[in-house]
Amino acid sequence: MTAAATEDKKPDFSELVSVFARIGLLSFGGPAGQIALMHRIIVDEKRWLPPDRYLHALNYCMLLPGPEAQQLATYVGWMLHGVRGGIAAGLLFVLPGFVLIVALAALYATLGDAAWLEAIFMGLKAAVLAIVVQALWRMAGRSLKGPVSVGLALAAFLALFVFGVAFPVVVLAAGLVGYVFMRRPVAAAPDIPVKRDWRRRGVSTAATLLLWTAIWLLPLIVLVPFGEFHTLADIFGFFVKIALFSFGGAYAVLTYVAQEAVATYHWLTPAEMMDGLALAETTPGPLVLVLCFVGFLAAHAAPVFAAPLVSGLIGAVLTAWAIFVPSFLFIFAGAPYVEDLRRNAALSGALAGIGAAIVGVIANLSLWFALNVLFSSVDRIALFSLPPLLRASLIWPDGASLDLASLAISVAGIVALIKFRVGILPLLAGAALTGLAIGTLL
Template identity: 30%
Template sequence: MKAPYKLKELALYFLKLGTIGFGGPVALVGYMHRDLVEKRKWITEEDYKEGLALAQLAPGPLAAQLSIYLGYVHYRIIGATLVGLAFVLPSFLMVLAIGYAYVKAGGLPWMQAVFYGIGAAVIGIIAISSYKLSKKSLGRNWLLWGIAVVVATATFITEKEILWLILASGVVTWLYSTSARTKTRALFISPIILQITTSVTGNEKVLQIGWFFFKAGAFVFGSGLAIVPFLYGGVVKEYHWLNDQQFLDAVAVAMITPGPVVITVGFIGYLVAGFPGACVAALATFLPCYLFTIIPAPYFKKYGKHAAIKAFVDGVTAAAIGAIAGAVLVLGKRQISDLTSAIIALVTLLVLLKFKKVQEPVIIVVAALLGLLLKN
């Protein structure tokens, strides 16, 4: 079937969406449906739904994966590649510019004051995101809630995301939800999965960055915020590349820029190793997302609805939600240092809960101004 649009037109659309698309993954996938399915009719409803299902099943940032799939629909690998680059590039350039300014002015009192307010607001934003994800994804399933609570507790105690526990959550849900025949096979598979190593063999910092962020892209499911606890465990606790305040600032940068939230990896990479670090971190994070989209795409119509696959993803998603909740507690413990920061975080949470149309960048800007007023 011939595409009702040129590849250049689709690439330009995603370049624009990556430049002005605020609101996080849910808003971004909504814009794609409104513009490409309803208004322009470039993509059919069926193709859109299949792309969204694949993006939810595979690890990686949701909005970026859906954009890659929509590029693949009519123009295959070249379309997926160009669209993916067009969607990510604007926000990547923005975080590079902010990273440069941050490094140059990071020691100035006004910059510290700005991020004092922003850091507290980010705690509230992640907390409400965790609440919304829990409500939407866990429902009344006692097993998924149990997994989320266990992983949240483990994340809070160890102050890092435990990869084998998240994979085990998928296996447990798989075993519980599928047939006896599938369970028998899974018993032989799960010990292999749980022995996946997360050690880094390279000595060079850029190689370490590449390997760590590749894992981040390969093992994190769902919302871009799901990557936060994984990143915290690595860049702060394991490698000590950033301190707690710098990490919160990195999350804040992701909130105030359009495009995929996971682009915070570019900012982190820049702080750790400059321009090469930013490029390697972004490429390594998005490469698994790209591969997990274009490789299964031809077969997804046939196998995507398999009960065993869905069960595994449900378990991993529940664990990711638990990890986000645990990360909120860990980061909050460090960031909420006085009554003022506690009030900013609480007000942020209440505003997002009460006024659903208020977008995160607006709150970030207000919190930055408050920080300037209170600390200068």
Template identity: 30%
Template sequence: MIETSSNATATPGYTLWQLVRYMLALGTWGFGGPVALVGYMYRDLVEKRVWISESDYKEGMALAQLMPGPLAAQLAIYLGYVHYRVVGGTLVGIAFVLPSFLMVVAIGAAYTAFGGIAWMQAVFYGVGAAVIGIIAMSAYKLTTKNIGKDRLLWAIFAVSAGVTVITRSEVIWVFLGAGALVWLLRAPPRWLSRGQVNDFAAPLLAFFAMDPLDWHKLGQIGAYFAYAGSFVFGSGLAIVPFLYGGVVQDYHWLNDRQFVDAVAVAMITPGPVVITTGFIGFLVSGFWGAVVAAAATFIPCYLFTILPAPYFKKHGKRPGIVAFVDGVTAAAIGAISGAVIVIGQRSITDLATAALALVTVAVLWRFKKLPEPVVVAVAALAGLLLYPLAHP
């Protein structure tokens, strides 16, 4: 008999392979970023097909917000887990990520082979500027949705954004410190006054789960991307400033132009934004570099979903955990906003690219339902036209 959650029926109204095929299709055509992808899942699986109950979907969303990892990928894994447990979560996760991985490998091969040709440089000249506008709008949406008028979260946001701009990288201690601060101020654990440690367990476990000391055995690429993948909270865009600090500044695997191009590739392909790590891995070490980088990025997200899933129904709504997540989310959004400035300094090189970035923001502001791939495609055409004029 299939084990089910408390809110699910004993016999699901779909097979595992039906869900796998759906996630494979969503990973192939699912443009629009994490918010759009989780919206598609709700519309198709909860409302239309009624495969997943409302309560199971909400629990999956809460877990995806709580644990580090790209939001849409973690929700997909959790929905696979609901009725088909570990096998379901594993197959669904692979199906969701595989199409975009194959796409970025193909683009990486073309980029490596033809990167020196003017037309490809021209395409990324326009796309790179548009990406800055897209990230800026995403940061705005995340800020208004998650921070609102909360003064404490705004202070954390400002500090995290400032640290990102100054250091040109993501400082993990800011994330963890923000989570701990909000947790202690808004939902102080009972052990502080009564010697109990139950409410302390989740943040403590989250801290040790992120310890990268043993990851060096996997090799330099595997270790770094596994470490990076363990600190993506809520939106895949949160990994952008973190990757910039390591890939460009610390390891010097890519230059500034290549990094912006990698972010652009993630924007023009469907599926999770975090798949940009596969493109980066390909540029660093070919196909197997892409495999190791992508696998190392998504394995932590997979484990952070599968392992706590059986216990989340009982403990996920505790005030201490909710407060910790609020603090981490505010810090992550601040880092994304700071990354707009850091990356923008590399992509906005002249009046044409500045105009493209501003027009992107204006268009996305005016036409809120306009698919981002359409914006990127137009920016690519603009790049083909403007690049020869800017670089005669």
């Protein structure tokens, strides 16, 4: 079953491919920037989906382990063109960033220096901040309707930003509040075909789960019998575990991987890991693409083939396979049922509550991103603590570390987007050239 877009807005497959190739090339800024970018292009510019459909899909993707932005791209592609649309959108969202991070990892392994990238990408990050601010404002205006939804968004933001509450707890609480206070009649959704044969649907879902699980674990089945490939098998097995338990956002995952890759597996040095994080922040695609940098260097350092670069490439591909293939499994197996929830008043209320909280979640990500773009030194300061459950703290920047160039580019970007309605590509191109000019002069 697929969920079709409104017929007069549904793109043909070639247009879908073209647009998601563009999104993949422009998806800077981590999950907040990527969700904002897709909202602007899919909802505002192309009008392929109404805002409520986009947010409904986003609610589900935020509940899943793994890269939520890539899962959202897969979900959107599935809604527009079924399984082939989901595969195309999900792959194209990741592919440009993957190619770039692998190329940079190869250069890094050869040259040992990534500092030359900073000037090029400083302007891009500042421009993405402008895109995030505009999109967050629009999403809030469309999602927050009434005091309950506004209160949930504010509570979710404070819970994450100040109190460090676990993300699943925030989502569960928002769903319960929405279930009780946000239930409302749900209009029929003629654009979603109803599949009444539940036995056939169950068989189809089981087949989908088995097929994509087999595809996901195929490299492990191939590698394990060959002892000489133990490093590659270790890399793939480790990132399979990461894919299953990567709740809490990209930054929580990267913190854990950094610790394990450096201290447990000794695949990288601390300095190499920090350089990898810097590359991920300044390249398009999901932030977890930095894991491909880790996989590349791990396999490059212990090559199973004569050419270390070839071994590194295989390590990066295995890492990407382990991290991103589960997204297709989760979407193709779960999305048909999630679409059905739009017709259930009670569960629709729960999802409306989660949707309101997601605005707070994205606001938290956006503020974190803004502080780290505009300031070179950011610390977390403790406010108070009531053990064992309640601890409050704030991310607080060092005012002296304010990057005036980034601030100027971000403000100019906001003005360009809101007042002059500049397109995304001209904005990013102008910001990149400005950043490069500033970096060259300084």
